[in-house]
Amino acid sequence: PEAITVQELANRMAEKGADLVKALFNLGMMVTVNQTIDQDTAELLVEEFGHNIQRVSESDVDIDNTVDVDPAETLKPRPPVVTIMGHVDHGKTSLLDALRGTDVTRGEAGGITQHIGAYQVKTKAGDMITFLDTPGHEAFTEMRARGANVTDIVILVVAADDGLMPQTIEAINHTKAAGVPMIVAINKIDKDEANPKKIRERLLEHEIVVEEMSGDVMDVEVSAKKKIGLDKLIDAINLQAELLELKANPDRDAEATVIEAQLDKGKGPLATVLVTRGTLKRGDVFVVGTESGRVRAMHDDKGRQVKEAGPSTPVEVLGLGGVPRAGDLMNVVENEQRAREVATYRTEKANEKRTAMPVSNFENMFSALK
Ligand code: GTP
Numbered sequence: 001p002e003a004i005t006v007q008e009l010a011n012r013m014a015e016k017g018a019d020l021v022k023a024l025f026n027l028g029m030m031v032t033v034n035q036t037i038d039q040d041t042a043e044l045l046v047e048e049f050g051h052n053i054q055r056v057s058e059s060d061v062d063i064d065n066t067v068d069v070d071p072a073e074t075l076k077p078r079p080p081v082v083t084i085m086g087h088v089d090h091g092k093t094s095l096l097d098a099l100r101g102t103d104v105t106r107g108e109a110g111g112i113t114q115h116i117g118a119y120q121v122k123t124k125a126g127d128m129i130t131f132l133d134t135p136g137h138e139a140f141t142e143m144r145a146r147g148a149n150v151t152d153i154v155i156l157v158v159a160a161d162d163g164l165m166p167q168t169i170e171a172i173n174h175t176k177a178a179g180v181p182m183i184v185a186i187n188k189i190d191k192d193e194a195n196p197k198k199i200r201e202r203l204l205e206h207e208i209v210v211e212e213m214s215g216d217v218m219d220v221e222v223s224a225k226k227k228i229g230l231d232k233l234i235d236a237i238n239l240q241a242e243l244l245e246l247k248a249n250p251d252r253d254a255e256a257t258v259i260e261a262q263l264d265k266g267k268g269p270l271a272t273v274l275v276t277r278g279t280l281k282r283g284d285v286f287v288v289g290t291e292s293g294r295v296r297a298m299h300d301d302k303g304r305q306v307k308e309a310g311p312s313t314p315v316e317v318l319g320l321g322g323v324p325r326a327g328d329l330m331n332v333v334e335n336e337q338r339a340r341e342v343a344t345y346r347t348e349k350a351n352e353k354r355t356a357m358p359v360s361n362f363e364n365m366f367s368a369l370k
């Protein structure tokens with residue numbers, strides 16, 4: 001079904017109907033518990049409540065600590081984290097390949113991205129940019145939402161020969177919900193059928209006014225295939241990043257977010273994490289979600305061993321006690337005892353939540369809605 005009543009959604013989320021009505025009101029919608037809302041709105045709500053859950057686990061680590069803010073004088077510039085989003089086949093991975101000088105697209109099963117890829121690119125000027133690739137396939141809503149949440153800037157890729165499609169619009173909504181600035185990359189302009197003007201006009205319907213139409217959202221015409229407009233896109237990213245004045249304290253215990261995780265037959269549990277502040281070092285003891293561990297080895301996006309990883313760097317970490325979930329927070333702690341304490345605390349919290357919640361996770365809940 002396309003629509004669901006607020007009460008029904010509340011039941012599935014194990015939340016109070018009134019709380020959902022309140023959240024909807026805050027989103028500018030006046031509805032009662034018995035009224036139906038569309039799927040986009042329902043999705044927004046789930047995210048809204050999902051965020052809260054994540055924030056709870058964030059504070060869990062501070063069970064006996066004070067609020068943990070880095071003083072201004074410890075902050076140093078860090079690379080922007082840029083997430084590439086858009087409809088399936090609009091050329092997200094190809095664009096990233098073109099920027100990196102690689103060919104990931106060819107190695108993908110059926111040419112479909114199935115996970116979030118995390119990469120770093122050094123620009124000609126020597127600046128680093130961290131890129132996250134997301135799948136455009138409709139089944140990966142949760143991943144795009146996740147991508148939008150760890151990102152500083154979203155690049156919305158729209159194929160000039162295809163126009164605004166469902167996952168384009170969904171990506172626009174995720175970006176807006178995350179409050180992240182957007183750059184529009186109008187791709188495939190090498191094609192005869194390309195009509196960039198039409199795309200700019202259609203974007204207006206979603207309140208995105210690009211610079212070409214005298215708005216303030218940067219737009220760049222590109223061709224991943226013919227390598228057109230790539231420098232302009234990098235310039236746009238750097239410009240946007242400058243405006244954001246992105247900074248983090250590199251000289252503290254690391255905090256990171258899990259981008260993806262899996263169990264490798266030979267290496268055990270593996271997680272790709274994005275360091276958000278501090279520097280993650282080999283030998284560090286950590287908690288990640290409800291698991292604890294010690295960094296046994298780290299690899300960068302090119303598979304090379306690294307000893308440490310600073311803010312905005314994606315790294316693959318070995319040495320986890322179990323497989324965490326994407327979106328989980330990783331915190332370096334002083335010793336193993338502390339790691340176990342925090343992990344146990346989080347496990348208890350998670351168990352409480354699980355008994356209160358009839359569905360195992362939001363992703364399942366959504367496939368159940370469709
Ligand atoms: P998903 O990960 O499945 O969502 O797709 P994607 O957005 O990553 O698209 P991908 O990069 O896999 O490209 C899809 C198809 O479009 C491939 O066949 C590419 O060769 C083609 N393509 C990508 N960019 C361009 C371009 O600039 N021009 C032309 N003509 N084709 C392109």
Ligand code: MG
Binds near residue numbers: 092111112134135136
């Ligand atoms: Mg792809």
